[in-house]
Amino acid sequence: MPDRSVDPELVYSKFETELQVRPDDIDMYQHVHSSRYMDYVLAARFDQMERCYRMPMAEFQQMGYGWFMATAHLNFKSPLALGDRFVVRTWIEKFTLIGVKVQFEIERKAGRKSVCIGWFDYVLVSLQTSRAVRIPEAIRRKYSI
Amino acid sequence: MPDRSVDPELVYSKFETELQVRPDDIDMYQHVHSSRYMDYVLAARFDQMERCYRMPMAEFQQMGYGWFMATAHLNFKSPLALGDRFVVRTWIEKFTLIGVKVQFEIERKAGRKSVCIGWFDYVLVSLQTSRAVRIPEAIRRKYSI
Amino acid sequence: MPDRSVDPELVYSKFETELQVRPDDIDMYQHVHSSRYMDYVLAARFDQMERCYRMPMAEFQQMGYGWFMATAHLNFKSPLALGDRFVVRTWIEKFTLIGVKVQFEIERKAGRKSVCIGWFDYVLVSLQTSRAVRIPEAIRRKYSI
Amino acid sequence: MPDRSVDPELVYSKFETELQVRPDDIDMYQHVHSSRYMDYVLAARFDQMERCYRMPMAEFQQMGYGWFMATAHLNFKSPLALGDRFVVRTWIEKFTLIGVKVQFEIERKAGRKSVCIGWFDYVLVSLQTSRAVRIPEAIRRKYSI
Numbered sequence: 001m002p003d004r005s006v007d008p009e010l011v012y013s014k015f016e017t018e019l020q021v022r023p024d025d026i027d028m029y030q031h032v033h034s035s036r037y038m039d040y041v042l043a044a045r046f047d048q049m050e051r052c053y054r055m056p057m058a059e060f061q062q063m064g065y066g067w068f069m070a071t072a073h074l075n076f077k078s079p080l081a082l083g084d085r086f087v088v089r090t091w092i093e094k095f096t097l098i099g100v101k102v103q104f105e106i107e108r109k110a111g112r113k114s115v116c117i118g119w120f121d122y123v124l125v126s127l128q129t130s131r132a133v134r135i136p137e138a139i140r141r142k143y144s145i
Numbered sequence: 146m147p148d149r150s151v152d153p154e155l156v157y158s159k160f161e162t163e164l165q166v167r168p169d170d171i172d173m174y175q176h177v178h179s180s181r182y183m184d185y186v187l188a189a190r191f192d193q194m195e196r197c198y199r200m201p202m203a204e205f206q207q208m209g210y211g212w213f214m215a216t217a218h219l220n221f222k223s224p225l226a227l228g229d230r231f232v233v234r235t236w237i238e239k240f241t242l243i244g245v246k247v248q249f250e251i252e253r254k255a256g257r258k259s260v261c262i263g264w265f266d267y268v269l270v271s272l273q274t275s276r277a278v279r280i281p282e283a284i285r286r287k288y289s290i
Numbered sequence: 291m292p293d294r295s296v297d298p299e300l301v302y303s304k305f306e307t308e309l310q311v312r313p314d315d316i317d318m319y320q321h322v323h324s325s326r327y328m329d330y331v332l333a334a335r336f337d338q339m340e341r342c343y344r345m346p347m348a349e350f351q352q353m354g355y356g357w358f359m360a361t362a363h364l365n366f367k368s369p370l371a372l373g374d375r376f377v378v379r380t381w382i383e384k385f386t387l388i389g390v391k392v393q394f395e396i397e398r399k400a401g402r403k404s405v406c407i408g409w410f411d412y413v414l415v416s417l418q419t420s421r422a423v424r425i426p427e428a429i430r431r432k433y434s435i
Numbered sequence: 436m437p438d439r440s441v442d443p444e445l446v447y448s449k450f451e452t453e454l455q456v457r458p459d460d461i462d463m464y465q466h467v468h469s470s471r472y473m474d475y476v477l478a479a480r481f482d483q484m485e486r487c488y489r490m491p492m493a494e495f496q497q498m499g500y501g502w503f504m505a506t507a508h509l510n511f512k513s514p515l516a517l518g519d520r521f522v523v524r525t526w527i528e529k530f531t532l533i534g535v536k537v538q539f540e541i542e543r544k545a546g547r548k549s550v551c552i553g554w555f556d557y558v559l560v561s562l563q564t565s566r567a568v569r570i571p572e573a574i575r576r577k578y579s580i
Contacts, residue, residue: 175463
């Protein structure tokens with residue numbers, strides 16, 4: 001198996017989750033509140049961990065691990081509004097010893113308009129110690145698709 | 146057409162919306178946070194206003210109307226957890242001159258377990274005056290299905 | 291000590307917490323979103339458990355207990371808007387063997403306008419079994435002020 | 436008056452807002468949910484616009500302007516937990532023709548621990564056209580303190 005963590009040529013799969021704006025996501029400007037885009041990416045990621053990577057968040061928790069967000073970077077392009085359906089596409093850009101950089105793009109279904117792009121840096125932590133741990137090889141393999 | 150607003154024998158249609166718990170809905174007890182059930186009913190109601198009653202919330206706003214919640218009553222049966230899929234069933238119990246009483250029940254898809262039941266009293270208000278207004282006959286007819 | 295749980299003449303203390311509306315609480319109608327009033331009462335209750343009853347939620351958790359909401363009833367009077375400061379007043383109306391009925395009223399500071407009144411029924415549960423448990427006498431005493 | 440928008444030597448005032456974690460901010464990991472830190476900065480900014488810059492958000496809205504977030508960058512240091520009190524410090528790093536870069540740092544009061552640092556790029560838009568507009572000189576002056 002090629003070592004994707006060091007081979008910059010290798011790219012990881014992009015996965016998609018379709019969601020819809022809820023009324024409680026709308027803010028005083030009649031658009032989705034800025035922080036909710038972060039929640040949408042999180043929701044898509046949880047869905048894809050289970051459905052696409054075949055290792056849901058619950059399995060990490062049972063193993064005593066959690067993924068903590070170290071950095072979030074969001075670039076807002078065009079807002080979503082009430083009732084909008086949209087796709088959240090996420091993919092791993094790269095692994096480090098203790099984490100992953102996940103890229104995302106949110107696209108409104110109507111007109112395929114770009115809504116928000118960005119990336120999140122996650123670190124694997126032990127739930128017992130709250131400290132970062134080296135990603136076990138079995139986990140890295142499951143996520144290297 | 147029978148006058149459903151005065152005939153207590155008449156019953157209104159029940160409509161269903163399927164939703165899924167988002168990670169940001171989960172609270173410190175690993176269950177859906179209590180106030181989010183209210184948001185779920187609201188989301189279902191908006192969906193059904195458009196899809197089932199054929200008069201979406203946006204149409205009310207364009208006509209200068211808004212629906213304000215006067216009373217909310219929620220009876221919690223069994224909590225939802227991360228990733229749960231569920232159905233929100235809502236129906237009009239009765240009309241008053243200026244509002245409607247909407248009943249709801251939330252049911253988890255797995256095991257068809259009852260999650261939350263209750264009712265919301267809504268009042269139609271003029272967005273200009275913020276005061277309750279008599280429900281126009283055309284609106285009452287659309288919602289009397 | 292009088293047994294307040296059976297003597298209907300006895301009344302329990304009312305406690306107050308002052309809070310302020312956050313921008314993310316505002317909805318598409320420029321008012322506080324309906325479900326957030328439930329969150330405000332919850333926030334006030336947590337504050338008062340620690341500050342007034344001298345037994346914070348964390349202490350319940352350490353003892354293996356949690357308070358789950360069985361019923362919520364909210365009557366909306368007049369909405370809060372961006373930046374509003376308000377007081378949440380709560381008090382125990384009565385104890386049952388396994389729970390408490392907590393009454394609340396939310397009042398806007400400017401003009402002392404009534405915003406929302408209602409009550410929550412809480413049940414004490416064991417975090418291990420997720421089942422209701424009889425309220426220990428020591429807890430009942432702390433909360434019977 | 437010195438032209439702060441071109442003089443890189445000039446620095447703008449740092450303002451502080453003290454807030455407290457609400458129970459509904461806590462997520463399944465018993466910490467403040469990641470997207471809520473964005474809401475905290477927003478809440479602090481609204482407070483400081485009114486209290487420190489003497490030009491509240493409502494005044495922008497009355498003038499037909501809104502501030503839309505173009506980019507958000509958050510670096511998470513150490514999480515906040517239930518009941519924590521914290522300070523949100525924000526300051527303008529620089530102006531552009533159509534926007535501002537706002538830096539922030541969130542610090543837990545107990546132990547003065549750094550919680551989250553980052554910056555938001557805002558763009559001034561016309562609420563009528565939803566397009567970016569040049570910042571009027573009167574506004575720039577009020578915010579150049």
